[in-house]
Amino acid sequence: MDRPIGMFDSGFGGLTVARAVIDLLPHEHLVYIGDTGRYPYGPRPQHEVRDFARQLAWSLVKEFDVKAIVVACNTASAAALDDLEAEMPVPVIDVVEPGAKALVRATRSGEVGVIGTVGTIGSGAYDRAVEATGAPVHLTSAACPGFVEFVERGQTSGEEVHILAERLLAPVKAAAVDSLLLGCTHYPYLARVIADVMGPDVTLVSSADETAFVARDELGAAGLLRASGGEAAEHRFLSSGDISWFADLGRRLLGPELRGATYWPHD
Numbered sequence: 001m002d003r004p005i006g007m008f009d010s011g012f013g014g015l016t017v018a019r020a021v022i023d024l025l026p027h028e029h030l031v032y033i034g035d036t037g038r039y040p041y042g043p044r045p046q047h048e049v050r051d052f053a054r055q056l057a058w059s060l061v062k063e064f065d066v067k068a069i070v071v072a073c074n075t076a077s078a079a080a081l082d083d084l085e086a087e088m089p090v091p092v093i094d095v096v097e098p099g100a101k102a103l104v105r106a107t108r109s110g111e112v113g114v115i116g117t118v119g120t121i122g123s124g125a126y127d128r129a130v131e132a133t134g135a136p137v138h139l140t141s142a143a144c145p146g147f148v149e150f151v152e153r154g155q156t157s158g159e160e161v162h163i164l165a166e167r168l169l170a171p172v173k174a175a176a177v178d179s180l181l182l183g184c185t186h187y188p189y190l191a192r193v194i195a196d197v198m199g200p201d202v203t204l205v206s207s208a209d210e211t212a213f214v215a216r217d218e219l220g221a222a223g224l225l226r227a228s229g230g231e232a233a234e235h236r237f238l239s240s241g242d243i244s245w246f247a248d249l250g251r252r253l254l255g256p257e258l259r260g261a262t263y264w265p266h267d
């Protein structure tokens, strides 16, 4: 099945999921759209994020003929997953459920935390997803406005980020969580700062790897995986913002597969 897997995010964050998918499914073609022209999604009303998500998903289906869509953005998953699952003609894979499952698997004490954008945390999507696992855990949530902006500027370390992290992570520190889910796909790029603030006894859980496993399992079960041995996989990256910035920072964050970026939407 030669059709590509489609992915989208508000910007660079979904590249954490793209990295995991490329590593786990190296034969798959990929089309990634970073909606950097309209980022951040986190502070926007849910209905607006839902409209953006539907527009991106339909573009992936109609213009790129993708065989599945990975919503590589927690804010968009929280706002639009139900609509996308109902209306898309291809399988839709989100990051919230895989992340919640990985979180409850990781904990030893049952005190767990999740951090995300204002939109994600406010939506209650993680409260519902963690509850749906049925695991006997207690969840503390904290919104981290500002983290995404640092990543989009390429500033993933330094004193400023550290000071902000100290302040924003205070509620999950106070709750003595032993496992913390990075409930925004941008946050793995701040993992060292977050780990430094949380301390060595806290396990950080990222949904990127879990989502890639789900993608492999779902595509495999549907007979949609691309066979190995043909032409090398092609990875396309598009951005609705400055495409040279997307190519430069994107290559730094994702790696050599990101050779260039083109503009989305197409003319």
Ligand code: DGL
Binding pocket: 009, 010, 011, 013, 014, 039, 040, 041, 042, 043, 072, 073, 074, 075, 076, 116, 117, 120, 148, 183, 184, 185, 186
């Ligand atoms: N990467 C997105 C997420 O996982 C959000 C970023 C934003 O606020 O635009 O929620």
